[in-house]
Amino acid sequence: MRWSDVPVLRRVEPFVVAILLAILVAALLPAGGAVATGFSWGTTIGVGVLFFVYGARMAPAEAIAGLRNWRLQGAVAATTYLVFPVLGLVLALAVGSFLDDGLVAGLLFLAALPSTVQSCVVFTAMAHGNVPGAVVSATVSNLAGIGLTPLLAALLLGSSGAGPDAGAVGRIVVQLLVPFLIGLVAGRWIGPWIRAHKKQLTLMDRGVIVAVVYAAFSRGVRQGVWQEVGPGEVAVVLGCAAVFLAAVLTLTWYGPRLWGASRADRVTIAFCGSNKSLATGLPMATVLFDPHVVGLVALPIILYHPLQITVCSFLAARLGRAPGAAALQG
Numbered sequence: 001m002r003w004s005d006v007p008v009l010r011r012v013e014p015f016v017v018a019i020l021l022a023i024l025v026a027a028l029l030p031a032g033g034a035v036a037t038g039f040s041w042g043t044t045i046g047v048g049v050l051f052f053v054y055g056a057r058m059a060p061a062e063a064i065a066g067l068r069n070w071r072l073q074g075a076v077a078a079t080t081y082l083v084f085p086v087l088g089l090v091l092a093l094a095v096g097s098f099l100d101d102g103l104v105a106g107l108l109f110l111a112a113l114p115s116t117v118q119s120c121v122v123f124t125a126m127a128h129g130n131v132p133g134a135v136v137s138a139t140v141s142n143l144a145g146i147g148l149t150p151l152l153a154a155l156l157l158g159s160s161g162a163g164p165d166a167g168a169v170g171r172i173v174v175q176l177l178v179p180f181l182i183g184l185v186a187g188r189w190i191g192p193w194i195r196a197h198k199k200q201l202t203l204m205d206r207g208v209i210v211a212v213v214y215a216a217f218s219r220g221v222r223q224g225v226w227q228e229v230g231p232g233e234v235a236v237v238l239g240c241a242a243v244f245l246a247a248v249l250t251l252t253w254y255g256p257r258l259w260g261a262s263r264a265d266r267v268t269i270a271f272c273g274s275n276k277s278l279a280t281g282l283p284m285a286t287v288l289f290d291p292h293v294v295g296l297v298a299l300p301i302i303l304y305h306p307l308q309i310t311v312c313s314f315l316a317a318r319l320g321r322a323p324g325a326a327a328l329q330g
Contacts, residue, residue: 018206018210019209019210019213019302019305022210022211022213022214022217023213023214023217023302025214026213026214026217026218026220026221027217027221030217030218030219030221030222031214031215031218032218032222036215036218036219036222039211039214039215039218040215042211043208043211043212043215043283043286044175044286046207046208046211046212046283047175047208047212047283047286047287048175048179049179049204049208050205050208050279050283051146051175051177051179051180051183051283052179052180052182052183052186053183053194053201053204053205054142054180054183055179055180055181055182055183055184055185055186055187056183056184056186056187056190056191056194057183057187057191057194057195057198057201069130069133069136069265071256071259071261071265072130072133072137072261072265072268072269073133073136073137073140075252075255075256075261075269075273076115076137076141076268076269076272076273077137077140077141077144079248079251079252079269079273079274080114080115080141080272080273081112081144081148081152083248083251083273084111084112084244084248084276085108085111085112085152085156087111087243087244087247087248088107088108088110088111088112088156088244089108089111089156091107091240091243091244092104092107092108095107095236095240098232098233098236099233099236099237100229100233100296101293102293102295102296102297103229103233103237103296103297103299103300105157105289105293105296105297106237106296106297106298106299106300106301107237107240107300108153108156108157109153109156109157109281109285109288109289109297109300109301110241110244110276110281110300110301110304111152111156111244112148112149112152112153112156113145113149113276113277113280113281113284113301114141114142114144114145114148114149114276114277114280115137115138115141115142115272115273115275115276115277116138116275116276116277116278116279117135117138117139117142117277119275119308119309119312120134120137120138120271120272120275121134121135121138122316123271123275123312123313123315123316124267124268124271124272124316126313126316126317126319126320127267127271127315127316127317127319127320128264128267128319128320129263129264129265129266129267129268129271129319130262130264130265130267130268131268133264133265133268134268134271134272137268137269137272138272141272142277142280145277145280146177146180147177149280149284150284150288153288175287205279206279208283209278209279209282209283212282212283212286213282213298213302215286216282216285216286216294216295216298217295217298219291219292219294219295220292220294220295220296221295229296229299234299234303237299237300237303238303238307240300241300241303241304241307242307244304245274245304245307245308245311248273248274249270249274249311249312249315251273252266252269252270252273252274253266253269253270255269256269267319270315271312271316274308274312275308275312276301276304276305276308278301278302278304278305281298281301282298282301282302285297285298285301
């Protein structure tokens, strides 16, 4: 298989490259002074706009209809918000002594994030899975994540100095929940326009995320945080990301056989359950965590993203080519 045969990689790769370049530029030319202040205000406003758009482009009627497949939706939700956090705790206990507290917080925060939307649906379609189920699962996961991710992060990191600070709840409400709810209401009038300009808005939200990465890593460089992180710790975090992905993909592919799930539903559960949203995670991290640890918290998410894209693209293409795969859809 050639990488060019996988459409999702062609779309996502520039985004991953942009994030890596933002990290490199932050390492060489970290923002400081008035520039850093401007980035701080800009990313705060940008994150609010992101969540407004997320709310405006939702289609509540479709989500309600898709919830009828309660086993599929329950399996994805349980994987995202129960299995992942438990696995995160196990990994944190196993490798915590080898990592900075901020990186441990990042692993646990990664475990609490919602699923992606776009890539989950693309992977499911490529593998001839239940596409409507994937749309609903990913949408509901992101909607629930606005409330569940901060709650899980607080529970998982309650005793950690790198956990969410006391003002996190207020910032979540003001910067994330309020814009999202306003967007959800406004979607009745501007939703069609939002969905019609999806390509342009995708460029906008990815630009905000790249700016968030640059600002977070710049802050870490200025404060000397990265002097404490060596290649060994990065390798450990990458290994944990691989364990996360391998364990959850295995569980979500074979587990649904216990209740006789169809192949299409198993495909959907595997991809929606194993993917974690960089687009939601990085902006949320800037709201939840103290500025001096945001860069470290972001690293596991940044490492997990290209790993999930590469592995899931390969699996989706392989499943889609399986004999009779299209006939088994549904």
